[in-house]
Amino acid sequence: MSPTQQLDAVLGGLAKDRATGSLRVGRAGCVYLSGGRVTYVESTSAPGVEQILVTSGRVGAATMRSARQSAVGRADGGETLVRQGLLARGELQLCVLGAILDAAFFVLAAKGTRPRFKEGDRHWLGDQWYFDTAGLLRECRRRRAQLDHVWPYPDVDSRPVVITPRISAQRVVLTSLQWEVLVSADATATPIDLARRLGRPAYSVLLAVRQLGVAGLLLDPVGAQDAVPAAGAPALPKRAGRTGPRPGALESRPVPGLPQVSGDPTDVSVLIRLRDALERLL
Amino acid sequence: MGRCGITSLGEAEADARRLAGLVRGEWQTENDLHWRRDVTLAEDASRVHTGSAPRAMASLRSLAIGVLTLFNGMTGPARVCRHVRKGPPREELTVLDIEDCLTDILAIPGALDALVIEDTGGMPVAAGRTAPHLDPQTSAAALSQTFRATLDGLAVASPDGTIRVEDVIVTSDKGHHLLRPVETAVTGPILLYLRLDLERSNLALARHRLRAISDRLISA
Numbered sequence: 001m002s003p004t005q006q007l008d009a010v011l012g013g014l015a016k017d018r019a020t021g022s023l024r025v026g027r028a029g030c031v032y033l034s035g036g037r038v039t040y041v042e043s044t045s046a047p048g049v050e051q052i053l054v055t056s057g058r059v060g061a062a063t064m065r066s067a068r069q070s071a072v073g074r075a076d077g078g079e080t081l082v083r084q085g086l087l088a089r090g091e092l093q094l095c096v097l098g099a100i101l102d103a104a105f106f107v108l109a110a111k112g113t114r115p116r117f118k119e120g121d122r123h124w125l126g127d128q129w130y131f132d133t134a135g136l137l138r139e140c141r142r143r144r145a146q147l148d149h150v151w152p153y154p155d156v157d158s159r160p161v162v163i164t165p166r167i168s169a170q171r172v173v174l175t176s177l178q179w180e181v182l183v184s185a186d187a188t189a190t191p192i193d194l195a196r197r198l199g200r201p202a203y204s205v206l207l208a209v210r211q212l213g214v215a216g217l218l219l220d221p222v223g224a225q226d227a228v229p230a231a232g233a234p235a236l237p238k239r240a241g242r243t244g245p246r247p248g249a250l251e252s253r254p255v256p257g258l259p260q261v262s263g264d265p266t267d268v269s270v271l272i273r274l275r276d277a278l279e280r281l282l
Numbered sequence: 283m284g285r286c287g288i289t290s291l292g293e294a295e296a297d298a299r300r301l302a303g304l305v306r307g308e309w310q311t312e313n314d315l316h317w318r319r320d321v322t323l324a325e326d327a328s329r330v331h332t333g334s335a336p337r338a339m340a341s342l343r344s345l346a347i348g349v350l351t352l353f354n355g356m357t358g359p360a361r362v363c364r365h366v367r368k369g370p371p372r373e374e375l376t377v378l379d380i381e382d383c384l385t386d387i388l389a390i391p392g393a394l395d396a397l398v399i400e401d402t403g404g405m406p407v408a409a410g411r412t413a414p415h416l417d418p419q420t421s422a423a424a425l426s427q428t429f430r431a432t433l434d435g436l437a438v439a440s441p442d443g444t445i446r447v448e449d450v451i452v453t454s455d456k457g458h459h460l461l462r463p464v465e466t467a468v469t470g471p472i473l474l475y476l477r478l479d480l481e482r483s484n485l486a487l488a489r490h491r492l493r494a495i496s497d498r499l500i501s502a
Contacts (some may be wrong), residue, residue, distance in 0.1 A: 056467035056468050057467070066300035066351035088499065089467055090383060090498075090500055091468060091469060091499070091500040091501075092501070094380070094464075094466075094468075094470070094499075095469050097400065097470075098402070101400065101402070102402075123323075138419075140401055142404075143403045144424075146403060172435050173434055173438060173443070201402065205400050205471065
């Protein structure tokens with residue numbers, strides 16, 4: 001059983017037992033459950049509700065600290081913020097819900113240490129929204145797939161974001177978040193750093209960076225030398241060592257009578273399998 | 283303490299349930315009509331008594347009761363009078379949580395089904411009265427893509443290349459479809475979706491109500 005599957009199984013068990021408490025997942029973060037449903041997820045990668053509220057200027061840092069301190073043991077911090085008129089209830093729910101989905105993406109994919117459950121532990125914000133564990137896991141899988149669907153290069157998730165100074169396109173359409181990423185990218189901050197700085201969901205920043213990558217706005221992205229930007233096709237997967245053909249071997253110089261070699265990864269993998277099979281015959 | 287009553291019901295029909303209903307029903311008339319007339323509209327306290335004035339006043343009271351009960355969704359002239367005097371009661375002004383928001387969207391005249399969608403991944407947050415064969419997961423993901431494609435298309439087609447969409451309205455053979463983005467500095471992107479019956483809905487009213495609901499959802 002892989003560590004991720006193990007975490008899924010532990011969560012499934014806690015959901016079945018309608019457990020209330022916190023599940024610490026190594027250094028990655030912590031999942032809070034109430035009656036078997038997830039009410040909060042903390043991640044070291046994703047900005048939490050506190051950070052979002054403070055970074056956006058919605059709630060002062062001191063107010064937030066005191067709300068948190070007075071909620072220790074009572075788990076009614078969210079209620080306090082709403083009562084003080086700092087946030088609408090719907091807005092707090094939406095904020096918490098977004099933060100849970102964002103953090104779960106990183107925490108539920110964490111590998112390594114055995115998760116530890118602490119019975120009865122509750123998050124200081126209290127229960128603002130409930131996710132059933134199966135639904136949350138499904139959404140995390142879907143988000144992972146969405147990321148790879150946009151641009152299948154997980155490497156850019158952990159590298160500093162470097163924007164290309166000049167682009168070949170004549171016009172670019174950006175989302176508001178992509179704009180924020182472009183403005184804040186300083187060639188040293190990774191997407192996670194940017195998310196923290198902007199107070200934006202980390203997953204959304206990952207997605208925005210991959211979208212920038214596929215639009216050709218990132219400088220020297222992984223496998224850029226293999227990419228076929230002119231055709232707009234997805235770039236080639238990074239080849240490891242000797243298994244790949246020599247540089248230049250795949251250069252698409254149309255040979256009369258033969259179909260043109262495309263940059264499509266499936267075509268390439270068929271060619272590699274074909275070569276391996278031929279070598280085995282020798 | 284005993285009570286006596288005379289009924290025209292036959293022996294076979296006059297069971298306990300039916301009789302108890304009739305006894306309570308007497309109060310219904312008293313509440314519905316006489317209490318409203320005598321107390322709420324103060325007929326008992328009226329000192330108008332000369333000539334045909336009492337009769338005219340009674341007619342005016344009947345008319346007033348009729349008009350007041352026309353107030354949508356409100357029962358009892360007392361409540362309506364308070365409403366007219368002071369504006370809506372306090373609890374109606376309080377902000378909504380997500381479930382209330384969905385209930386209010388479904389109360390819009392002609393509403394067929396509604397979804398609250400988390401637009402980063404296209405996940406349904408709350409779903410209401412969807413057709414049984416529809417999967418909210420699939421619908422939410424598809425609507426989220428529809429909205430994104432609309433934004434991209436309109437941004438390219440707009441004169442200055444930027445766009446700020448307040449809502450998207452599509453009319454199809456399945457009804458009017460309304461999509462309204464909701465986003466604040468502290469929330470992720472959220473979409474409200476509402477499908478309206480072509481015949482029974484008022485598009486302008488629905489759009490207005492949807493805007494009011496989304497404002498109440500996020501404003502403190």
